[in-house]
Amino acid sequence: MERVPILKIGDILLVSIQVDMSDQTAVQLQEDLAERIVATGCHGVIIDITALDIVDSFVGRMLSTIASISKVLDAETVVVGMRPAVAITLVELGLSLNGIRTALNVERGMELIAASRADEWDEADVDEDAETTATP
Amino acid sequence: MTAGVDLGVPATQAISSDEDVVRVRQLVRTTAVAARLSLVDQTKLVTAASELARNTLIYGGGGSAEVTTVEDGRRRGVRIVFADQGPGIPNLDEAFTDGFTTGGGLGLGLSGARRLVDDFDIWTAVGEGTRITVTKWSR
Ligand SMILES: Nc1ncnc2c1ncn2[C@@H]1O[C@H](COP(=O)(O)OP(=O)(O)O)[C@@H](O)[C@H]1O
Numbered sequence: 001m002e003r004v005p006i007l008k009i010g011d012i013l014l015v016s017i018q019v020d021m022s023d024q025t026a027v028q029l030q031e032d033l034a035e036r037i038v039a040t041g042c043h044g045v046i047i048d049i050t051a052l053d054i055v056d057s058f059v060g061r062m063l064s065t066i067a068s069i070s071k072v073l074d075a076e077t078v079v080v081g082m083r084p085a086v087a088i089t090l091v092e093l094g095l096s097l098n099g100i101r102t103a104l105n106v107e108r109g110m111e112l113i114a115a116s117r118a119d120e121w122d123e124a125d126v127d128e129d130a131e132t133t134a135t136p
Numbered sequence: 137m138t139a140g141v142d143l144g145v146p147a148t149q150a151i152s153s154d155e156d157v158v159r160v161r162q163l164v165r166t167t168a169v170a171a172r173l174s175l176v177d178q179t180k181l182v183t184a185a186s187e188l189a190r191n192t193l194i195y196g197g198g199g200s201a202e203v204t205t206v207e208d209g210r211r212r213g214v215r216i217v218f219a220d221q222g223p224g225i226p227n228l229d230e231a232f233t234d235g236f237t238t239g240g241g242l243g244l245g246l247s248g249a250r251r252l253v254d255d256f257d258i259w260t261a262v263g264e265g266t267r268i269t270v271t272k273w274s275r
């Protein structure tokens with residue numbers, strides 16, 4: 001069975017799916033990613049599907065599951081690079097990809113993750129920030 | 137119903153493992169490209185084939201996919217026949233309802249595949265098996 005490699009870039013895990021995955025490979029990726037999120041403490045996961053020429057209900061479910069698992073492990077998942085023909089087909093298939101954040105490419109995905117982490121910090125530090133700004 | 141004349145010899149792919157489902161996708165893609173289906177139509181057909189091949193494997197207990205280039209005088213198309221000798225589908229209305237699954241899937245395979253192709257024909261008998269024929273035509 002082929003295995004999809006997971007790269008660590010700074011605080012982000014990058015998965016670039018380059019093969020036509022068997023169902024088993026997809027399930028393995030789910031498990032590998034969960035382990036790597038915990039092992040590295042990364043707060044962002046980018047799944048690049050530029051090379052995927054289809055997304056069927058099995059892969060669609062895998063993407064949703066990865067997004068849910070990473071949320072529980074305090075990481076944000078963004079799916080990037082979906083081809084237009086794939087998007088059109090997904091809609092007709094009836095797959096909604098609920099709860100999945102998407103971006104045009106890896107760069108935009110990284111910006112999205114950075115922005116949402118920043119938002120979280122702002123909310124957590126709201127009192128502290130207020131004090132700092134109040135002090136001349 | 138599927139009309140049209142066969143062009144060329146059908147290619148048959150056995151479906152008895154995960155890897156065979158991948159092979160069905162690849163065979164359908166190659167045939168759809170040769171039949172000059174548009175990129176979106178290729179994508180729709182390969183996606184439908186992936187769903188049906190997986191059903192053949194998981195619910196039908198394995199079987200085969202037969203892929204043929206067809207022509208109806210005006211246009212070309214690709215026809216795929218998925219066949220298994222599994223348990224059959226007892227209630228088709230139920231099976232074609234979005235979200236219905238007996239196997240913990242998303243329940244979109246049958247209904248979604250029917251939406252993605254131009255012609256969809258199903259024969260099934262409890263205890264005998266299931267045979268699904270789909271065709272996608274060039275526009
Ligand atoms: N070839 C088959 N043989 C027997 N039952 C099938 C077959 N294909 C589909 N089914 C039945 O139809 C249901 C719906 O299939 P599908 O729409 O692909 O959803 P899912 O695969 O997610 O269960 C399956 O759960 C199964 O009970």
Ligand SMILES: [Mg+2]
Nearest residue numbers: 187191241245
């Ligand atoms: Mg299915």
